[in-house]
Structures are given as structure tokens and as C-alpha cells.
Amino acid sequence: MDFSFSEEQTLLRNTIQSFIQDNYDFDKRREIIQSEEGMSKDNWKQLAELGLLGVPFSENDGGLEFSSVETMIVAEEFGKGLVVEPYIQTVVTCGGFLRRASEAQRQEHLPRLISGDEIWAFAYAEPQGRFNLADIKVSASKSGDDYTLNGDKCVVSAAPWAQKLIVSARTSGDQSDKEGISLFIVDKANDGVSTRDYKTVDGSMASEVSFENVKLNSSSLIGEEGNAHALIELVADETIAALCAEAIGAMSVLNETTVEYCKTRKQFGQPIGKFQVLQHRMVDMFMQYEQSVSMTYMVNLKLEEEDIERSKAASGAKVQICNAAKFIGQSAVQLHGGMGMTDELNVGHYFKRLSMIETQLGNADHHLKKYSLAS
């Protein structure tokens, strides 16, 4: 057993840290998220040049063939920098599907993903389904070798920037059956695809996506028809592992910032960090953070395990991260007092991102239930 990082992994971390230092201070980030584009294409290109968009892909596919630990390092550092460019959406989630796709699909799509020429988004959520990945009304009906896609997906993260979507759709069965779900690659420029784009609370962007008689041929289908549920669960768990890493990055900044603030902010003739009630709160924040780091390592090391073990690991980690995100986010604002309420301080921006991570791919309640059902 060994929890240390290799030299290469430390080097990777340093590379990302200097990328963020150079390109992503708080003011630059503000400019990016307030721009109409909402992200920086230059940054995306730079991430590609650093090889980061190829982290999880095999060398054959043009990637670096790194493990989940490297993905964890990237996501954690991006969490510290509050990076809005859609790394997890494109590389971890859509990349997770694509690296298990057919040879032909990998050859067709991965080069443009890894080179930064295409951004990808996963359209899975539907208004009626909440966090249930199998509750799908979007339908893909087959005639001959072709499919016709109809229905609506909601709050599709990164979709405004994406050229390609991966869409979960029902090819057979009832609305919440686990069987009968298929995955399709959809070009956003296809006839019948329409979006309503908007910014999100955490400085990112998302879309409402509608499909109206969108024609797809069989080369768009990932894996077997009707059999995608297990793959969706797997990739969702990998995404959760990366979101946990992003969250601990954000938590670490909030904890450091808060301790620093309480050392310097003086009231009643002394630093407020001298007050025991605040000390204990910061100690609890610190303990929550340490447990979150540990659960993040745990899930990232268990992604290769059998479905049930992996799923429990992901749900367990997400429960811990959701609870800690709430506690640390809220406490950081509280301990910064009125300043914590302002848009000009970074604290609120980290708090917002952590609040959104709580919901993404299921909140604490959802994953606690899932964990219990699997136990």
C-alpha cells in the first residue's frame, strides 16, 4: 500500500499549477466567465498543447494512457483554480464513453478531441428523471440502419461550447427501465438539434437541448443498442471521482483562505482566529477536508473494481464530498463575515462551485440511498 505520488505525477501537478498561475488568476477568470463566450478557447488550446486533453486515452488513440490518479490530480488542481473550461465534461465523461467505443469511432473522434478542436458534452438529464440515469424519455426509433432522435435534455453542462454531444436515449422498454437505453454521438450542427444556452451559477454554461426528428446513422451508436446502462453507470462513477477531486481542490483553497483571514482580521483588539468558537469551526472544516481527500483517493483507486464495489465507492465518496462541500462552503462565507457575501472576494465563487458539485450526478440523499441499496 502506498499513497505517495510518483515523480511524474508531481511533475504533472506542477505543470497544471503553473498553467493556472499564468492564465487563471481571479481577475482573469472573472474576465473569462463574464465574456460572451464564457470560456477561453486559448486556454483550451493550451491544455491540448500540454497534453492534458489526452490524459486517459491509450497511446494508440493518441493519448497519454494515464490512470485515474492522474485525472484526479488534474481535476484537483482545476478545482483550486476554479477552471471553467469543460475538462471533466469533455475528457472524463465523454472521453470515458469514447475510449470504450469502437475502433472506427475512436479513430474518427478522438484526434479532434485530444487536439482541442472539439468540445464534447454529455446530455443525460431529463426534467422528469432527476438523478435517475435510467429514467429516459428521449427516444431513438429505428428504421433500417438509421435512428430518429426526439425529446428534450435539460441542464446539459458545457453544451453551449460543444460541437458534439453524447446523448442517452431510449431505444426500447418503459420510461425507467434499465434495459433499452442506448448512447448516440450527435453533431450539434445536425438538423433538428436546437439549444437554449445560459450561464450557470458557478460561472460555467449549460443548455436546454431539444431533438426534433434528428436523423442518425448506425455509426453514431456507441456499444450495443439497448445495453448502455452499465456503461453510463461506469462513466458516471468515473465522473463522480473527478468531481470529488475538483471539490477537494476548491475546499483546500477555502480552508486556507479562511484560516488566513481569521489570522489577520481583527475585532475586539485581537485576530478573530483567537476566538475558540471560530477555531473549532475551522478545525471541523479541516477535518471534513481531510476525510474528503481520503474518500477521493479511495474512489479513484477503486474505479477498476466490480460494478457493485465501484458504485458503492463512488456513492460513498459523493456523500462525503456533498456534506463537506456544504459545511466548508457555508462556514467559509460565515467566517469571512460580510466580505464573504461579496462578489469581489473569491470565497463566494468557490462556495458556488461547491454548491453545484453537490447536485451534479446526484446529491447526498441520492447517493446515500444508492449506497444502502447496494449494501
Add this chain to the structure above:
Amino acid sequence: MDLDFNQNDIDFKNEVRDFIKVSYTQEMKDELSRSKNGSASKELHVKWQKSLYEKGWIAPNWPVEHGGPGFTTTQKYIFETEMAHAGAPRTVPFGLSMVAPVLMEFGTEEQKKKYLPDILATNVWWCQGYSEPGSGSDLASLQCKAEDKGDHYLVNGTKIWTTLAQHADMIFCLVRTSKTEKPQEGISFLLIDMKSPGIDVRPLITLDQSPAPYQEVNQVFFEDVKVPKENLVGEENKGWTYAKYLLEFERGNSYSPSLYRGINKLKDIAKDTSIGNGKYLINDMDFVNKLNQCEIEVQALEFVELRIFSALSAGQRVGPESSILKCRGTELQQKIQELSVEAIGYWSSPTVYDSFANINEPSIGPEYAMTITPSYLNGRKTTIYAGSNEIQRNIISKAVLGL
């Protein structure tokens, strides 16, 4: 001891409902339902308060001699409950329930005559100048100074977190009039005309991102502002006493009526939120248990409030027990906001940039979801303002438990 309403109470309840039906117009409801920070336009607040004024109900807590309605405890309870249930705008507190009680207790006859009628009629909008960048929880360390220049004071300094100062005609301010060993002993309570030369109001944008001019808080700068001597309330250097007196009114409201409103809205959301498999959030016992735990805690607070307020007559203050109400009221409000964000799931994520300004743009997701995340974010202020909840617990331990 009983909880029953008599026929007069029932008649009164119907009268309140009828009033709301007529005065709280659909237009007002639409505007307020889109507000991210609970405030609406100045026009809406003034219009609403003037209708309450004409009915004689604008100041339920004022003594009759100053224009209060003389409600019984039961009537006051009915009034607040009905108003909250309908989601009617809250009256802006700075004039009616903050500076007014101070003037009644410590002001001169002239000051009472000059200011109280306009507060009652909402002819003048007040704001509160307490906190400063260096003086939050430690309010007594405040530095904004007023120098004695014979017939006037010369005020220099700054006040922060000044709620809705962009609308205000007057500000009541704590200022330093002398440097003493105990900082509390050199503070005075001044009334300042916001149109005085040398005052600058700058918006502070908060987490809910309500843009100016719909911002909730501001920083107010004073540069050589001349304030007539007659605007001093009570004695010079005794302002701390009046400030604390005011704070007990600021903290000593009843919270439970609006908390029940929050719970009811949350139940409606849970009934409307599909969770897949043809089920709704209201069928999810994990969520429902959390919601009901909240409701029980609100009821516990409600009965604390009823016990406290029924022991008071109009114009009386709550005392240090007001800190209990402030702690529980704000923490429960935050809990309800937190559960509301949880309830709407993915709809918590779309941003609404404008507040009630963009009334004609269709919402992303259900309309009720639009303001929930901004309200949750903005709601974090409640355990910070009016003396942080850490300070409130210090007050309870000192002044109530004698520790």
C-alpha cells in the same frame, strides 16, 4: 392558557385577508416572485406601505399614541401570519421598527413630531449606518467621526452593508464624537440627510448578483458632511445605549410566519418535482422527514415567539432573549433555503442575472426555481448581519445565562 380565537379574532382575520386581496395586486406578486433578494422596486414598497398606512396597519408594534393600531397579541399574530401566508412584502424596517422606537424613547418632542409621522406614512425612506469595514461584530470600535463645529457636526468616514441606501432619504448613524478609553462611551447617534453634500453611495454586488440599481447593500462615504446639531438623538456620547436598544428591535421580530411560508412553498415544490419512476419528491421519505423536522423546529420557534410577545405590550422591547429568536429564525431560514435548493435538483444551476427587472423573459425550468439558488446564497447573510450568530450566542451566555 388557550389557543382559541374568539369571534372578533375570526372577523379580524377575514378583514386582513380581504385587505390583502385588494391591496396586494397581481402585478406586485409577479414582481416580488422574481426577486432574488426579497426586495422589490422602491415604488412597489412605497405603494404597499402606503396602502397599509391608509388602513391604519402600517406599524403593528407602535403604541397607539404614535399611530399604532392597538392590536391585541392575538391580532398581531393573525396579522403577521396572514401577511406571511400571502407572501406580502415585508415592511422596510429601518424607519418603522428601528429608528422609530429609538426616537419614541430617546428623541426630543420636536424630533418625534418631525420624523415619526413621515415614517408612519412612508414619506421618507430610512437606512441604517452601523457597520464599518473595520467594525463588524466589534461595532463599538467604529471610526466614522463627527466633530463639533459649534452649530453643526462635521462627519467623515464610511459605513458599509447599508441596505437599500440607494433609495434612502435619511440615514441614522453611529458616529464617534470622542476618543475614550472605553470605545462605547464616545459614540453618538446622528440623523443625517442623504442629500447632504459630501455623501456618496456605492453599490456592493453580493453572491446573488442582483445588479445595480437592484443591489441590496452599499457602502456609504461621508466627506466633510455638515449635520445640524438638532439631528443628534439623546445625549452626545450616549449613542451606544440607543444603538443597543435599537438592535433588540432589529433582532426581536417574529420569524415563524415567514418560515411557515417557506415550508409551504417547499411542500409545493416537492409535490411538483418528478424524481423518475413516476414518483415525486413528496413521496421520498428521506426528503419529507427533513422537511418535517424543519417544520417541527419552526413550530418550536413559533411558540417561543408567542410566549415572548404575548408578555409584551406595544412599544416594549424583547430584551436579550431577542438573540434566541435571531439565532433560531435565521438558521431555520437557511435550512429551508438549503432544502429548497436540494429540492429543485438540476434547476438550481441556471443563473438569473437580473432580479425582478426581467419579468418578461421565460424561465429555464419551472418559474419558482429561478430565485431559489440566489436566495440560498443571499440567505447566508442572515447569520452574519445584525450581530453574527456567534455574537448572539455570546449575548445569550452573558446576559441570559450569566456566564
